[in-house]
Amino acid sequence: MRVLVVEDHAKLAMTMATGLRRAGMAVDVVFDGKDAVERLAITAYDVVVLDRDLPGLHGDDVCKMIVAGGSPSRVVMLTAAGAVEDRVEGLGIGADDYLPKPCDFTELVARIRAVVRRPGASLPPTLSHGDLQLDPSHRVATRAGRPLPLNPKEFAVLEVLLTAPGVVVSAEEILEHVWDEEADPFSQAVRTTVSRLRAKLGDPPIIETVAKAGYRIAG
Numbered sequence: 001m002r003v004l005v006v007e008d009h010a011k012l013a014m015t016m017a018t019g020l021r022r023a024g025m026a027v028d029v030v031f032d033g034k035d036a037v038e039r040l041a042i043t044a045y046d047v048v049v050l051d052r053d054l055p056g057l058h059g060d061d062v063c064k065m066i067v068a069g070g071s072p073s074r075v076v077m078l079t080a081a082g083a084v085e086d087r088v089e090g091l092g093i094g095a096d097d098y099l100p101k102p103c104d105f106t107e108l109v110a111r112i113r114a115v116v117r118r119p120g121a122s123l124p125p126t127l128s129h130g131d132l133q134l135d136p137s138h139r140v141a142t143r144a145g146r147p148l149p150l151n152p153k154e155f156a157v158l159e160v161l162l163t164a165p166g167v168v169v170s171a172e173e174i175l176e177h178v179w180d181e182e183a184d185p186f187s188q189a190v191r192t193t194v195s196r197l198r199a200k201l202g203d204p205p206i207i208e209t210v211a212k213a214g215y216r217i218a219g
Helices: 010-022 033-042 057-070 084-092 103-117 153-160 169-179 189-201
Strands: 002-004 026-030 046-053 074-079 097-100 127-128 131-133 140-143 209-211 215-218
Touching: 002 010, 002 033, 010 033, 010 103, 010 215, 026 033, 033 046, 033 057, 046 103, 046 153, 057 074, 074 103, 097 103, 097 140, 127 153, 153 169, 153 189, 153 215, 169 189, 169 215, 189 209
Parallel strands: 002 026, 002 046, 046 074, 074 097
Antiparallel strands: 127 131, 131 140, 209 215
């Protein structure tokens, strides 16, 4: 899952980013609304964690632009204003969820995963293929009841492929959803991670390589 954190308090922003990465998400961070709009114009994010009270361009305006542009990105809005009227207003301008600050971090992670599973999104609570089961919320993967010792990137790559069963997913798409902006687009990170993932999944093979196209879950 690719997440953009938009928060003007740098320490809080980096703390959230660190926690979300530990939860298996690829996270980019910006500190004002204008930078958020620029980043959203070039990168497809699954979720935007958006502080409402931003300098430069207010969070409300960023949210309205996301909605008006038809972006598939889900918006989880954060604000120090936690009154019912504020939550109603935030949801009214297009936010998918609204959390007052300070919020419990485990709840933030749960809310992010919940908005991605809503109608129109592709992630059910548990992903499966044959005897393979993957639970994104609890970060657990099993095959034939056997726990799989996947690292965060391996887990995330498998999650991307399982959300598009039978569909070829290019290495570029995987890189965009699993790695953050610091990733080298010319690296062999995707190929190396898929290779390790295949070894841990065992036989019969689950991931197919489609020459010059990418990877897919075997039919």
